[in-house]
Amino acid sequence: MLHRQRDFAEAMSPDPTMERKTAIDVAGVVKRFGHGPAAVVALKDVSLAIRDNEFFTLLGPSGCGKTTLLRILAGFEAVSEGAVSLYGENIAGLPANRRSVNTVFQHYALFPHMTVAENVAYGPQRLGRPVKEIAETVARMLQLVKMEKFAERRPAQLSGGQQQRVALARALAPHPKVLLLDEPLSALDLKLRQAMRAELKQLQRATGITFVFVTHDQEEALSMSDRIAVMSEGEVQQIGTPTEIYEYPANRFVASFIGDANFIVAQIDGITGGMAKCRSVRGLSFTLAAAPGGKPGDKVTLFLRPEKVRIEAPGDAGLAGMIQTMEYLGQSIFYQVDIGEDSPLIVAGRNRDDGGTPYKTGDRVSLVIGADALRMLVA
Amino acid sequence: MPEFRNVGEVRGLRSTAYGFMAFLYLPIIILILYSFNSGSLVMVWSGFGLNWYAKAFGNADIQRAALNSLIVATVATALATVIATLAALVMTRGGPFRGRGASLTMISLPLMVPEIVTAVAMLIVFAGTGLSLGLGNVIIAHVTFCIPFAFMPIRARLEGMDTTLEQASADLYGSDWATFRYVTLPILMPGILAGAMLSFVISLDDFIITMMVAGAGSTTLPVYIYSMIRQGVTPEVNAVSSLLLLASVLLVTLYWLVTRNRAAATA
Amino acid sequence: MIASARTPALRRLLGLLPALVVIGLFMLVPVAIMALYSFLEANPFGGVVWRFSPEAYVQFLFERDLADNLVFQSGYLIIILRSLGLAVLATILCLIVGFPIAYFIARQPARLRNIWIYLITIPFWTNQLVRTFAWIIILGRNGTIELPFRWLGLLGADDTLGLMYSDFAIVIGLIYAFIPIMVLPIYASLEKLDFRLVEASADLYSSTFETFRRVIIPLAKPGIVAGSILVFIPCLGAFIQPDLLGGGKKLMLGSLVQFQFATARNWPFGAAVAMILLTFVVLCLLWYAQAARRAGAQSGALAHA
Numbered sequence: 001m002l003h004r005q006r007d008f009a010e011a012m013s014p015d016p017t018m019e020r021k022t023a024i025d026v027a028g029v030v031k032r033f034g035h036g037p038a039a040v041v042a043l044k045d046v047s048l049a050i051r052d053n054e055f056f057t058l059l060g061p062s063g064c065g066k067t068t069l070l071r072i073l074a075g076f077e078a079v080s081e082g083a084v085s086l087y088g089e090n091i092a093g094l095p096a097n098r099r100s101v102n103t104v105f106q107h108y109a110l111f112p113h114m115t116v117a118e119n120v121a122y123g124p125q126r127l128g129r130p131v132k133e134i135a136e137t138v139a140r141m142l143q144l145v146k147m148e149k150f151a152e153r154r155p156a157q158l159s160g161g162q163q164q165r166v167a168l169a170r171a172l173a174p175h176p177k178v179l180l181l182d183e184p185l186s187a188l189d190l191k192l193r194q195a196m197r198a199e200l201k202q203l204q205r206a207t208g209i210t211f212v213f214v215t216h217d218q219e220e221a222l223s224m225s226d227r228i229a230v231m232s233e234g235e236v237q238q239i240g241t242p243t244e245i246y247e248y249p250a251n252r253f254v255a256s257f258i259g260d261a262n263f264i265v266a267q268i269d270g271i272t273g274g275m276a277k278c279r280s281v282r283g284l285s286f287t288l289a290a291a292p293g294g295k296p297g298d299k300v301t302l303f304l305r306p307e308k309v310r311i312e313a314p315g316d317a318g319l320a321g322m323i324q325t326m327e328y329l330g331q332s333i334f335y336q337v338d339i340g341e342d343s344p345l346i347v348a349g350r351n352r353d354d355g356g357t358p359y360k361t362g363d364r365v366s367l368v369i370g371a372d373a374l375r376m377l378v379a
Numbered sequence: 380m381p382e383f384r385n386v387g388e389v390r391g392l393r394s395t396a397y398g399f400m401a402f403l404y405l406p407i408i409i410l411i412l413y414s415f416n417s418g419s420l421v422m423v424w425s426g427f428g429l430n431w432y433a434k435a436f437g438n439a440d441i442q443r444a445a446l447n448s449l450i451v452a453t454v455a456t457a458l459a460t461v462i463a464t465l466a467a468l469v470m471t472r473g474g475p476f477r478g479r480g481a482s483l484t485m486i487s488l489p490l491m492v493p494e495i496v497t498a499v500a501m502l503i504v505f506a507g508t509g510l511s512l513g514l515g516n517v518i519i520a521h522v523t524f525c526i527p528f529a530f531m532p533i534r535a536r537l538e539g540m541d542t543t544l545e546q547a548s549a550d551l552y553g554s555d556w557a558t559f560r561y562v563t564l565p566i567l568m569p570g571i572l573a574g575a576m577l578s579f580v581i582s583l584d585d586f587i588i589t590m591m592v593a594g595a596g597s598t599t600l601p602v603y604i605y606s607m608i609r610q611g612v613t614p615e616v617n618a619v620s621s622l623l624l625l626a627s628v629l630l631v632t633l634y635w636l637v638t639r640n641r642a643a644a645t646a
Numbered sequence: 647m648i649a650s651a652r653t654p655a656l657r658r659l660l661g662l663l664p665a666l667v668v669i670g671l672f673m674l675v676p677v678a679i680m681a682l683y684s685f686l687e688a689n690p691f692g693g694v695v696w697r698f699s700p701e702a703y704v705q706f707l708f709e710r711d712l713a714d715n716l717v718f719q720s721g722y723l724i725i726i727l728r729s730l731g732l733a734v735l736a737t738i739l740c741l742i743v744g745f746p747i748a749y750f751i752a753r754q755p756a757r758l759r760n761i762w763i764y765l766i767t768i769p770f771w772t773n774q775l776v777r778t779f780a781w782i783i784i785l786g787r788n789g790t791i792e793l794p795f796r797w798l799g800l801l802g803a804d805d806t807l808g809l810m811y812s813d814f815a816i817v818i819g820l821i822y823a824f825i826p827i828m829v830l831p832i833y834a835s836l837e838k839l840d841f842r843l844v845e846a847s848a849d850l851y852s853s854t855f856e857t858f859r860r861v862i863i864p865l866a867k868p869g870i871v872a873g874s875i876l877v878f879i880p881c882l883g884a885f886i887q888p889d890l891l892g893g894g895k896k897l898m899l900g901s902l903v904q905f906q907f908a909t910a911r912n913w914p915f916g917a918a919v920a921m922i923l924l925t926f927v928v929l930c931l932l933w934y935a936q937a938a939r940r941a942g943a944q945s946g947a948l949a950h951a
Binding site for chain 3: 386395399402403409410423461465474485493496503504507519522523526583587601604612617628631632639
């Protein structure tokens, strides 16, 4: 039972037998802005390795340092300490125009005085590629992003989604080893954003280029990434596959930043056979898999996703509670259920098939929580 | 019941504004109207005629003064625009450095010091050093006071320019020079054009400083007009003045169109 | 970033040098030399004698009689006071007329606003000399204004309303020349004003007058201050208007400087007058910079000047 977490992680990672090269290695990177006591530390000792041909996402709230890290990879910022290498080559001192890394900018940064084709041709031209080859590349790239018909347009004549595609084509045209994407979908509206997710993922598969994607949107990160690094306050909180991050968050920050979560503060009463018996502040008791390193007497935080709780009519099984408020969201209903703890438990319930809501405010209910649904966070 | 008025609406404002426009433009219109007076007295209308324009065009002194004005304005504009562009690039892309504020104050000095003070200060130096380059003296003076006028729109354009464009160029393997040549300069061009037009207009219209530093033979059109006015008003002055007005209006209109289009170019 | 640290510094220097050298050599140094000249002795044939003398400044208040005694004379003091008075008057009138115009333009739809601003800038960029000359035609003897009076027989052939060559004519000329630079900064601050504030004020029972007094004018203050300074400084140093419309008899500081250099050939005295003019300007700018700093703490609205 203790290693179910690891089993699960291995089962989810794509083909563990294939050892892949490291595309980007970030080792002990510190970034300070300003000098002396007034300096702002944007990155505090960040280390991570991004694999070749991986869709890797840096996820975190604004100000967490994810964009700074991306700008360091692109060569727009120098590191204060630490090393960055690209396929084994140290690139910390290399200016942006000599790195085989291209960026899709947040607001695209398309050159307004050039046509779409000229924008896409810009990189290969600077690399001194032959004219004929450039023309072919431009045609292929525009075809790849389905923008062939717009080659002679100016960026100002394109919609946001079209500009997005041109920005992608432009950054891919020099065939970089790594493509950096700085919140490229944030300026698009919801529907387009969802459509672009699938396209980006497909584009990454088709080109075989390593993508490093920066976003603050957890849905984007979960839906596209091979692996995600969750960042907060200049530090990496957890690196893992989307499933690992969602199901086995390393700490309370990761658990609350991604998805909805209930937290119950408790103490370990005893552990038998990897299963811990915990008691909450208000005396409720739970049995769940013990986290590695957890000992009896430890204060722990229990964490529970709202959708993993079954809500039933009052009975002997489960936790007794009363519905305080409910929030109707169309496809589901969020109940806040008073279980005698300091804060109510948030539980997601389904609507009835006929569209009615099965419970209403003030109803007494029973909450059934499986042992597998509860997780223990030591931190 | 009191009459309904929109919030903040003040009655009579529109007619005040039209009256103000009349105040701004009527003198100019009257000046131009009198230039078509065929008689020899400005104030006495003796019928429509273009004879004063003909006379002005045929006046060798006016021709020389106009040519001087054009030479001075062209050379001064070219020099001032190049100098101002370099300075604006340093100010907006050079990062923070010591003496930045002082440099900015220095560049805007000609805007702050009253023209007559600049004029006599330059006169003292030219006379004191015996520097006598003919039209060259006038050009030096004009370059000096045109620099801030060229500088302002160029700096504004650079400040309004999205710096991620330059980063995008570097990201796409553009060297510093390539980035400047293919990205910064083309986008900056309307700003440079605007700066050049402003400094051309300023140079063309300058009178006080030119009057002080211009030696014999370096008379420009405004200085010549001034001497004509002093000698007595004839419709010929109106004719020349109207032409000078027309030149300025055309240039300012061009400037206006160029700067207005920049919104479209960077959108 | 890896390039040696000297390179950006060198580039900065090369970029700024031409501008700084030109303005330094032909603007800053000349003004310094002018300051020096004001403390030298005048050469009766023009230029200076290189001997220290406070004579130029003494001359403002005193005259030497035949016995070489200093006798108080008020002539130059009056010129200074008249310059200040006329400049203040012109500035206030510009403000009174300019503010409503700026307010009117700020309330127009965006497309019309641009056209109004264009129409106001045009005269500013056209030749000041020529525009001042136009007022000679209007105000002068037999001019446009006197014309109807003559037709109606209210003015005899040899009579004149005497509009020209007066303080009145000078002030009109100054307003005409500089009112656009009063309107523009006020407009800039009014355009930024969130009009919902005006509605909020009305919603809270303010009359239009009270709204102006307590909301609009305080918020437009940066523009009002900037406009007033921008008008006051050139008015104080004006030469063309007193020269053409004041007939060279109603001198102001600017025309006095010109007169000393071009006609009287007393360069040290001319330089001293220029120094006094410059002192007023520097005081104005310092006061403005301080006001801007104080206002800057609240908002960055002064930047447009």
